[in-house]
Amino acid sequence: MSECIVITSGKGGVGKTTTCANIGAGLALSGRRTVVVDADIGLRNLDVVMGLENRIVYDLVHAIEGECKLTQALIRDKRVEGLYLLPAAQTRDKNAVKPEDMKKLVASLKEDFDYVLIDCPAGIEQGFRNSIAGADRALLVTTPEVSAIRDADRIIGLLEAHEIPEPKLIINRYRPGMVQRGDMMNKEDILEILAIDLIGLIPDHEDVIISANRGLPAVFDPRSEVGRAFMRITGRVQGHQLPFPSMEEDTTFWGTFKRWMGLAPLREVV
Amino acid sequence: MLAFLQRFLAGPPTSSQNAKQRLKLLLIHDQVDLSQAQLDMMRDEILDVINRYMDIDQSGVEFRLNRSEGQVALISSVPVRRVTARAS
Numbered sequence: 001m002s003e004c005i006v007i008t009s010g011k012g013g014v015g016k017t018t019t020c021a022n023i024g025a026g027l028a029l030s031g032r033r034t035v036v037v038d039a040d041i042g043l044r045n046l047d048v049v050m051g052l053e054n055r056i057v058y059d060l061v062h063a064i065e066g067e068c069k070l071t072q073a074l075i076r077d078k079r080v081e082g083l084y085l086l087p088a089a090q091t092r093d094k095n096a097v098k099p100e101d102m103k104k105l106v107a108s109l110k111e112d113f114d115y116v117l118i119d120c121p122a123g124i125e126q127g128f129r130n131s132i133a134g135a136d137r138a139l140l141v142t143t144p145e146v147s148a149i150r151d152a153d154r155i156i157g158l159l160e161a162h163e164i165p166e167p168k169l170i171i172n173r174y175r176p177g178m179v180q181r182g183d184m185m186n187k188e189d190i191l192e193i194l195a196i197d198l199i200g201l202i203p204d205h206e207d208v209i210i211s212a213n214r215g216l217p218a219v220f221d222p223r224s225e226v227g228r229a230f231m232r233i234t235g236r237v238q239g240h241q242l243p244f245p246s247m248e249e250d251t252t253f254w255g256t257f258k259r260w261m262g263l264a265p266l267r268e269v270v
Numbered sequence: 271m272l273a274f275l276q277r278f279l280a281g282p283p284t285s286s287q288n289a290k291q292r293l294k295l296l297l298i299h300d301q302v303d304l305s306q307a308q309l310d311m312m313r314d315e316i317l318d319v320i321n322r323y324m325d326i327d328q329s330g331v332e333f334r335l336n337r338s339e340g341q342v343a344l345i346s347s348v349p350v351r352r353v354t355a356r357a358s
Binding site: 184193 | 285
């Protein structure tokens, strides 16, 4: 049975696109046929984060307007079996697409794929309505900041109103050291306030910027801590029960030394 | 006094506690679409009414919105010094 999952946040810049690229690649790595759809018409970015920007000929708007076949607009990611990207149009307005069009598009993609992931644009206007139109469920990305959590709360309300049940939360850019010092809200605080379930906790790490520089999602690197955190989300998305490793900073002498040397930024205890 | 001592011993709130408190208030006001200033006006009007019937301790009045499980409740505690029964 195939499924359409929208990745949304309300606030911009919290890591939706990175999350979408990594979960998409992660699902393909676990053998599921996956297509990631960039729904940010006019400001496409998922192609760049995935390193596929040079191969775009047709895009989502071409496919919807019938200028090409849907399969022609899909870009195959050669690094892993069964991963495809449907890029957004860059020079069109977001009103070029309507929720009805997206519903039809998602329905035909679901015939061919196990998972359809939608990278939702920031905001709560047309782009958001388009993104959730064909979605069966939602993943909500936030960071441990007042503004991002406020927007996440608003999105929870809107998803409820559109009858998309029980969104799951991904907390991005988590800094265990700051949490321990009392300078960052911990995950329990955030979950208590939003009253939803956690599906992923992503540490704040340089890997994310490096992987975006290279156009290579972190899940492709098994040594990347961020990549492993995204792989656990991928497992949970498929219904596996996986533990949340504790992310306390190792404050012993050796821990500090290793962190200094860039060897062990965070300790993982499963 | 005990509360004061506890606060004294715990030191100033951490920035994450600040964030959590601000966020809680913000979400409540977002949900009911009522600002803190409007809430204060409502409190003053309600206290005026109570004042007509009772002698209350203004400094001990508690009046706030609370949210749990998506539901907003108005929580108020008004210490009464004595009932000033007046013939209406």
